Amino acid sequence: MKVGFIGAGKVGFSLGKYLADNNQKVIGYYSEFKEDAKEASKFTNSAYYTDVELLVKDSEIVFITVPDGVIEKVWSSIKHFSLSGKIICHTSGALSSEVFSDISKRGGFGFSIHPLFAVSDKYSSYKELSKSYFTVEGSEEKINFVKQWLESFGNNVCVISKENKVKYHASAAIASNLVVGLISLSEQLLLECGFDKDSADTALAPIIRGNVEHCLNDGCSAALTGPIERNDTTTVLKHLKTLSGNSKEIYKAVSRQVLDVAKNKNKDRDYSEMEDILK
Incomplete structure (x- = not known):
């Protein structure tokens, strides 16, 4: 799968490196904080994007790895792009996929994917993600695909409902x-x-x-x-x-x-x- 990241903090670094080490095509990073995106792209041997629309276009799966309070803002900035068939994810533990308002009308599939793991260091936490349990919530049409995709890396995965995200x-x-x-x-x-x-x-x-x-x-x-x-x-x-x-x-x-x-x-x-x- 071709995976792109919007946001280059600890989670973006760690998840990108983990996916790359599991033979996924991490295409690159876009961030308002340009130096972070450059650093993350170097760390994962991927590209640094200055155009977020191009990153979305090049990706099959887009991870929005930004603070919870910014996810909706990022979604609003990309929701008008061509999203047909694309999987858009965030990694918040508390927010559900409902933050991706009207995504189905745009042909995309929204998910919250959360590793039950404390990501404390952007350079080394990826080494421990293989032990992490992942939870997945989102589009029923693609839920089994996403679950099996994560399981293919050897991780345990639990599907939960949007109502239970905060709990x-x-x-x-x-x-x-x-x-x-x-x-x-x-x-x-x-x-x-x-x-x-x-x-x-x-x-x-x-x-x-x-x-x-x-x-x-x-x-x-x-x-x-x-x-x-x-x-x-x-x-x-x-x-x-x-x-x-x-x-x-x-x-x-x-x-x-x-x-x-x-x-x-x-x-x-x-x-x-x-x-x-x-x-």
């Missing part, structure tokens, strides 16, 4: 961004206890990795340990007493979710006192 993205944010926030809070508390940054990271690494691996291999219920699971209200009260402000609210909010897991694991245990503490 799906919330799930991704919890597993990625919010976990970063919790680790940051844990690190902060250790620094307050006298650890230096390196020691805090070294101390936390085994418990973070161990918990994640246990959750993924054995399930969250089996992985859960600690004072909430064993219904140790005394320790939880001590935790709450030593915390304050935002840290305390985060502890309580996440602990209520942990309590749900504990209840599911120990159905015969009375957690009513713990529930009252965490309100």
